[in-house]
Amino acid sequence: MIPFNKPFIIGKELKYIEEAVLSGKISGDGMFTKKCQQFFEEKYHFPKVLLTTSCTDALEMAAILCNIKEGDEVIVPSYTFVSSANAFALRGAKIIFVDSCTNNPNIDAEKIEEHITEKTKVIVPVHYAGVACDMEKIMALAKKYNLFVVEDAAQAIDSYYTFSDGTKKALGAIGHFAAFSFHETKNIIAGEGGMLVINDSKFFERAEVIREKGTNRSAFFRGEVNKYGWVDLGSSFLPSEIISAFLYAQLENLDIIQAKRIEIWQRYSNAFKSLEEKKCIALPNIPSFADNNAHMFYIICKNYEERTNLIQYLKAKDIHPVFHYLSLNKSDYYLATNPKIDIPNSDHFTDNLLRLPFYYELSKDDQDKIIQLILTFYLPC
Structure with missing residues (x-):
């Protein structure tokens, strides 16, 4: 049988997993998590990266950061995985579906504006097959109507968009937020796992809090506060060091x-x-x-x-x-x-x-x- 997909080991995945276990820390935000985050920030010029347990979790974090509430409208392509919509529906949003292009499964940027109302809060372009949506047009609409853009870049690692002025940016570095996946079917894998990219510094601190169950625990471990507690909404979005160790070996290759x-x-x-x-x-x-x-x-x-x-x-x-x-x-x-x-x-x-x-x-x-x-x-x- 030739399968549709097959997970693979290419480098030091097992060695790094062993190192993580022997280090005495396999819960989130250890050495390999930080190595992975630094890799992405340096290679793709992402301002802030937080590894998560899945792309779905990264999208859910983005929905919280966008302050999605009951009655808000979120524009999503109909041709996408359910997480692209579910993350916002869970916060009470009404999902507004937009059609694909005629020759490409991506959202048709020309059809988005007709779906924007006074209730619209977010546009979610999904870069299907790692191929960019028309981000220049989408970002122009977001600016015109004061909307958030959350790139669903689950399939888009190491892919780029070229603007009309010749500027080239990695997918995930264009919208306000972006979510990536390291599921076993992706280019770079860790079994499960994902990451949230935050491109606006005013959301850095809150993103850390949301990822740490709504606490300022990350700031506490950096010595910025003398105790930590419940300060916001959040959940347990951190991947274990086992996932991060496997992922880092893949990133090296x-x-x-x-x-x-x-x-x-x-x-x-x-x-x-x-x-x-x-x-x-x-x-x-x-x-x-x-x-x-x-x-x-x-x-x-x-x-x-x-x-x-x-x-x-x-x-x-x-x-x-x-x-x-x-x-x-x-x-x-x-x-x-x-x-x-x-x-x-x-x-x-x-x-x-x-x-x-x-x-x-x-x-x-x-x-x-x-x-x-x-x-x-x-x-x-």
Whole structure:
């Protein structure tokens, strides 16, 4: 069986886990947590980074920092993972779904403004497949209407956005906040784990408090206060040193991992160009302002039936591709309290997008097998 995903060890993951245990501290905010945070702040020029137990937790922290309350409205793409919406719904927000672009699963920045009301408080651009949303347009809207921008950068590590003036910034460094994931399906993994990026210094102190169960415990350990207590809302968002130790070993090999993933992505892309030229399938669209961090490779089938048949065909050959998100506006939870809305592009990707096996240890032979089978499937096209 060629799986869809496979976790991997590339360097000193086990050695660092042992070091963490032997250090006598495996709870949060130890040596490896600090090393990881420093790595991200230095490499991507993030002003402040806090590791979390998941990207979901980072989004929930962002919702608290944005002071989301009952009745606030938060703009989210329909084609995304439920956490992008759930983090704000948990604080009482009404989720306003916006459609994807016609040729890209990302939120259509041209359609956002028509959904902004006096109740709108946050825009949540989700950088699907690590490919940037149109952040220049989104940030202009945020400035015009005095809104927060929370980048859901779960898939976007080591990816960049180029502004019209030529300025280039890492995804996650553009909005007010950003959330990343180190789930085992991501480029850089730790099993679970995530991080919150805070790009405005006025939120640094409160973010630390929220992450430490609503206490000023971090300030206490730095000697800034002589005792700590409950000062704000919060929860236990710190990852253990076991997660951080594994993650740091991966970060030491970031360039190697990324080079291999880009090689895999490019091999898929080159192999299927002929199918795209014949309009048998569509391939990922990378806008001119976006980088490709090779998070995933997908194809877009002509219709739901074709995708179903292709999945069954590949599974019969011991290959495990997967489809991705179901449009959140069609979810049972949303429809229980909201009327049906028409979001056609999101539905298009829901029905037709197929993700191919993609992981660091995917061999050339296995990838060639996948490619050849898909080419054979589309031979009559």
